[in-house]
Amino acid sequence: MTKVMAQLAMVMNLDKCIGCHTCSVTCKQAWTNRAGTEYVWFNNVETRPGQGYPRTYQDQEKWRGGWELNHRGRLQLKAGGRLRKLFSIFANPLMPSIQDYYEPWTYDYDRLFSAPMQDDTPVARPKSLITGENTKISWSANWDDNLAGGPELAPADPVLRKLSDQVKLEFEQAFMFYLPRICEHCLNPSCVASCPSGAMYKRSEDGIVLVDQDRCRGWRMCVTGCPYKKVYFNHKTGKAEKCTFCYPRVEVGIPTVCSETCVGRLRYIGLILYDADRVAEAASVPDEKDLYEAQRSVLLDPNDPEVIAAARAEGIPEDWLEAARRSPIYKLIFDFGVALPLHPEYRTMPMVWYIPPLSPVVDVLSGTGHDGEDADNLFGAIDALRIPIGYLAELFTAGDPEPVRNVLRRLAAMRSYMRQINLGRERDESIATAVGMTGERVEEMYRLLAIAAYSERYVIPKAHAEQGARLEESMSGCSLDFEGGPGMGGPFGEASGMPVPVAVENFHALKDRQTTGALVDPEDRQNRVNLLNWDGKGTPDGLFPDKNGRKEP
Amino acid sequence: MNALDVVLWVVAPYLAITVFVLGHVWRYRYDKFGWTTRSSQMYESRLLRIGSPLFHFGILVVLLGHIGGLVIPKSWTEAAGVSEEAYHITAVVLGTVAGVATLGGLAILIYRRRTVGPVFTATTRNDKLMYAVLALVIVLGLAATVAANIIGGGYDYRTTISPWFRSIFYFQPDPALMAGAPPLFQLHALSALLLFAIWPFTRLVHMLTAPVGYLTRPYVVYRSRDDQRGSRKPRRGWEPTR
Ligand code: HEM
Ligand code: SF4
Numbered sequence: 001m002t003k004v005m006a007q008l009a010m011v012m013n014l015d016k017c018i019g020c021h022t023c024s025v026t027c028k029q030a031w032t033n034r035a036g037t038e039y040v041w042f043n044n045v046e047t048r049p050g051q052g053y054p055r056t057y058q059d060q061e062k063w064r065g066g067w068e069l070n071h072r073g074r075l076q077l078k079a080g081g082r083l084r085k086l087f088s089i090f091a092n093p094l095m096p097s098i099q100d101y102y103e104p105w106t107y108d109y110d111r112l113f114s115a116p117m118q119d120d121t122p123v124a125r126p127k128s129l130i131t132g133e134n135t136k137i138s139w140s141a142n143w144d145d146n147l148a149g150g151p152e153l154a155p156a157d158p159v160l161r162k163l164s165d166q167v168k169l170e171f172e173q174a175f176m177f178y179l180p181r182i183c184e185h186c187l188n189p190s191c192v193a194s195c196p197s198g199a200m201y202k203r204s205e206d207g208i209v210l211v212d213q214d215r216c217r218g219w220r221m222c223v224t225g226c227p228y229k230k231v232y233f234n235h236k237t238g239k240a241e242k243c244t245f246c247y248p249r250v251e252v253g254i255p256t257v258c259s260e261t262c263v264g265r266l267r268y269i270g271l272i273l274y275d276a277d278r279v280a281e282a283a284s285v286p287d288e289k290d291l292y293e294a295q296r297s298v299l300l301d302p303n304d305p306e307v308i309a310a311a312r313a314e315g316i317p318e319d320w321l322e323a324a325r326r327s328p329i330y331k332l333i334f335d336f337g338v339a340l341p342l343h344p345e346y347r348t349m350p351m352v353w354y355i356p357p358l359s360p361v362v363d364v365l366s367g368t369g370h371d372g373e374d375a376d377n378l379f380g381a382i383d384a385l386r387i388p389i390g391y392l393a394e395l396f397t398a399g400d401p402e403p404v405r406n407v408l409r410r411l412a413a414m415r416s417y418m419r420q421i422n423l424g425r426e427r428d429e430s431i432a433t434a435v436g437m438t439g440e441r442v443e444e445m446y447r448l449l450a451i452a453a454y455s456e457r458y459v460i461p462k463a464h465a466e467q468g469a470r471l472e473e474s475m476s477g478c479s480l481d482f483e484g485g486p487g488m489g490g491p492f493g494e495a496s497g498m499p500v501p502v503a504v505e506n507f508h509a510l511k512d513r514q515t516t517g518a519l520v521d522p523e524d525r526q527n528r529v530n531l532l533n534w535d536g537k538g539t540p541d542g543l544f545p546d547k548n549g550r551k552e553p
Numbered sequence: 554m555n556a557l558d559v560v561l562w563v564v565a566p567y568l569a570i571t572v573f574v575l576g577h578v579w580r581y582r583y584d585k586f587g588w589t590t591r592s593s594q595m596y597e598s599r600l601l602r603i604g605s606p607l608f609h610f611g612i613l614v615v616l617l618g619h620i621g622g623l624v625i626p627k628s629w630t631e632a633a634g635v636s637e638e639a640y641h642i643t644a645v646v647l648g649t650v651a652g653v654a655t656l657g658g659l660a661i662l663i664y665r666r667r668t669v670g671p672v673f674t675a676t677t678r679n680d681k682l683m684y685a686v687l688a689l690v691i692v693l694g695l696a697a698t699v700a701a702n703i704i705g706g707g708y709d710y711r712t713t714i715s716p717w718f719r720s721i722f723y724f725q726p727d728p729a730l731m732a733g734a735p736p737l738f739q740l741h742a743l744s745a746l747l748l749f750a751i752w753p754f755t756r757l758v759h760m761l762t763a764p765v766g767y768l769t770r771p772y773v774v775y776r777s778r779d780d781q782r783g784s785r786k787p788r789r790g791w792e793p794t795r
């Protein structure tokens with residue numbers, strides 16, 4: 001008997017990422033534009049090779065995130081068991097410092113206006129948002145963007161360090177690509193397992209991993225627990241925060257902000273059914289190289305009648321099952337077999353998958369004057385080029401080059417097969433068979449990867465009212481408070497106390513709107529009304545003659 | 554026994570206990586979101602990693618010591634065959650070691666709070682008050698112990714202070730027992746009452762939610778969208794529609 005659960009998952013097609021950071025910026029505007037989260041990027045885009053964000057987070061010998069097998073072959077948190085966690089709770093020895101992310105800053109813009117008349121142009125100096133002092137900017141979330149500082153910075157890339165010396169020397173000419181990252185919403189989340197107060201949880205309906213802001217007590221063990229370093233500590237509120245998979249959006253059937261705004265249209269969101277009872281077993285296979293297959297093996301075929309029956313028995317609604325059958329994620333992982341999980345060796349069963357980039361191979365071919373769209377050339381290069389394959393394998397398959405090679409061969413096959421068609425030539429079925437596909441399949445894959453419509457890229461079933469009491473937007477109200485906002489600055493530090501009711505907030509906003517405005521002498525502002533944005537309601541000060549004055553006998 | 558004694562050793566303790574209990578209940582209901590350690594480790598780790606464990610392990614031993622000394626009657630330990638001398642020596646040695654660790658840890662923490670820029674910026678007035686009272690309690694406690702047992706000839710608080718402490722909880726308070734105690738002990742007890750009274754309103758609330766449940770719960774927590782609304786009940790007028 002299987003215990004079927006549903007999981008919202010994502011696939012990103014790395015060949016199409018142009019490294020524009022639009023996803024990061026829109027995510028930040030939506031979720032982490034508050035005091036205390038200045039340094040936080042729920043979505044970040046890092047250049048590979050590179051150190052990543054936070055710096056060298058992939059070096060688990062240093063940060064000890066994720067799971068490992070103990071001597072009895074059972075899963076345990078790499079940072080130590082429960083007792084060990086409690087004994088080190090007073091000062092977490094594996095806590096990244098703000099410098100490991102970067103010290104957030106702003107500029108002293110006011111200088112530009114307030115500087116007295118002088119010969120030199122005034123400059124806005126950078127100010128640290130942590131200390132408030134002048135600062136020297138020396139690191140950021142994407143400091144080594146596009147291999148900036150390459151020869152000095154990139155060798156510290158933990159993935160690169162796993163490869164041989166010869167590879168390290170050649171990496172610069174060889175390749176570069178972008179890796180956008182969000183929380184993986186893992187099937188076996190080590191962040192949840194690390195949380196001493198049980199404030200973190202995986203939603204049983206859709207697998208989204210969240211932090212209950214009311215239960216988090218700031219023990220900050222989740223930060224250590226996540227090997228992807230995708231739980232962040234809000235240093236103002238003293239609570240952990242993380243990517244929410246934009247649950248208020250996906251609950252109503254629209255994609256996450258990062259997906260919606262992705263310039264390359266490279267993200268896919270859909271449902272995956274999996275067998276919850278087999279997760280722990282699959283995460284504990286002894287050989288790391290088997291983890292990729294093990295992870296695939298817990299995912300269930302949504303067309304299998306037995307799976308459907310078991311899913312119904314678990315109360316998964318029909319439209320969700322339908323969405324699972326149409327899932328682009330399932331197609332990319334199984335039907336086309338081109339999506340791979342990020343760092344399966346962390347044993348958390350990550351659920352944001354990646355289609356590895358073929359572009360490094362193509363670049364090498366065209367760089368050496370070969371035809372980068374010819375099937376034989378591409379297949380040959382994939383077999384010969386050890387550098388990019390080795391690197392990608394360290395990212396996606398715990399170092400096993402075979403699955404990566406197979407994926408790249410499929411992508412290469414698609415490339416040359418489609419070229420034949422574009423040039424008006426005969427469809428060359430042999431290219432497809434060489435990678436174990438049919439021509440039809442290849443064309444289907446091409447449609448999904450290259451020209452799929454919005455509704456095919458995002459197959460997101462709406463949340464069910466009968467499953468959950470109601471939408472939750474209002475749940476996280478507190479954590480969304482802004483600086484100087486109603487919830488901030490209570491008697492117990494930042495953001496303590498109850499949220500202010502929306503009605504009261506509106507009342508103050510209306511009053512503000514009515515009594516402030518441009519083109520008013522600042523001295524006089526209190527007494528003037530900007531008629532352009534007065535909505536005709538209320539009686540703002542200064543609009544009508546002073547009542548008290550008239551009432552005076 | 555005069556009125557002052559009644560105020561100090563009957564009224565004050567009940568007041569402190571009431572504020573401690575009701576304060577926690579109120580804070581929990583009003584301010585779950587503010588209930589946190591407000592860890593400052595992101596800003597500074599080196600000093601914290603020495604100071605915080607030193608302080609916390611120290612204070613937890615001190616806490617256990619107080620439970621042992623105040624709650625368990627002398628007759629019980631004697632019945633268990635622990636001689637007065639043996640008890641006294643263990644208590645003084647353990648108490649002094651733990652007390653010094655606590656004080657040393659606290660000194661490091663306070664030094665860090667003051668000198669590390671970002672930590673100082675993140676220190677609220679509330680924190681400052683809490684540190685002042687906390688330090689006072691610990692210093693007075695340590696001073697009383699040292700003065701009585703190491704410099705002086707020894708003071709058996711288990712015949713005066715402990716029965717007074719227990720008498721509060723039987724609701725038969727006996728202020729006379731405390732009125733005769735040495736002044737340092739009296740001051741220590743009074744400052745402790747003050748600490749308990751401000752406790753629920755400071756960051757010290759984190760102690761009451763010490764995560765012992767972690768030892769037994771399953772690693773991965775699943776919650777339905779249903780019950781996650783859970784920990785905060787909707788306020789009046791904000792109940793969901795059915
Ligand atoms: C077993 C229960 C307790 C646990 C698990 C605990 C845990 C913690 C943690 C995780 C921090 C945050 C340290 C950081 O990262 O900045 C902290 C801070 C603190 N705790 Fe506790 N604590 C406990 C009991 C107590 C008690 C009994 C007291 C005092 C009577 C206390 C006083 C403090 C103080 C003053 C701080 C602030 C330290 C600073 O940053 O300056 N704690 N505690
Ligand atoms: S990637 Fe997300 S779900 Fe997985 S361990 Fe990290 S924070 Fe948790």
Ligand code: SF4
Nearest residue numbers: 017020021023262264
């Ligand atoms: S918006 Fe899309 S293309 Fe741009 S960096 Fe993000 S994932 Fe890449």
